[in-house]
């Protein structure tokens with residue numbers, strides 16, 4: 001159990017963490033309808049996966065609720081929240097990438113999230129990173145397989161893997177996303193390539 005700083009305690013908090021209802025109220029203002037529906041889908045999926053794989057369900061719920069909390073902001077606002085990451089030339093103009101570090105900063109500042117594991121799951125949910133924690137993997141995967149997601153090739157198999165083996169699911173998810181991005185003629189962020197390369201080493205000694 002974590003003990004929050006005294007000023008964070010109040011009717012909107014439980015053990016120092018912002019209560020789910022309070023987080024949802026704020027998200028309703030910050031996100032559009034589709035993003036909110038997606039967020040709730042990620043939460044339901046992440047909590048199920050947390051139960052399955054022995055992760056803290058409350059942390060999974062908060063990480064999922066907050067993973068896209070900055071998604072509907074302007075690019076300039078994201079850049080202001082994630083100043084360090086915005087220096088990365090690939091991240092600088094990409095809302096798709098920058099909303100993750102911006103979300104982690106916003107979760108800390110606005111939603112008073114202090115759990116570094118939760119903040120880190122928000123931070124890495126778009127690119128992944130080598131040596132991901134169990135909660136980071138759960139959020140990364142729940143984001144891809146939540147029930148409101150439009151279908152994509154391999155989704156059924158990925159969903160099945162997500163109920164059996166987190167690492168096998170991560171390997172497939174990373175492999176498929178990298179192939180997709182490359183097929184679109186776009187560049188893959190180095191963090192994602194490094195994460196995939198980690199899994200390649202784990203599963204087939206580095207051979208593609």
Ligand SMILES: [Fe+2]
Nearest residue numbers: 067068125126
């Ligand atoms: Fe996201």
Ligand SMILES: [Fe+2]
Nearest residue numbers: 038067068143
């Ligand atoms: Fe998302």
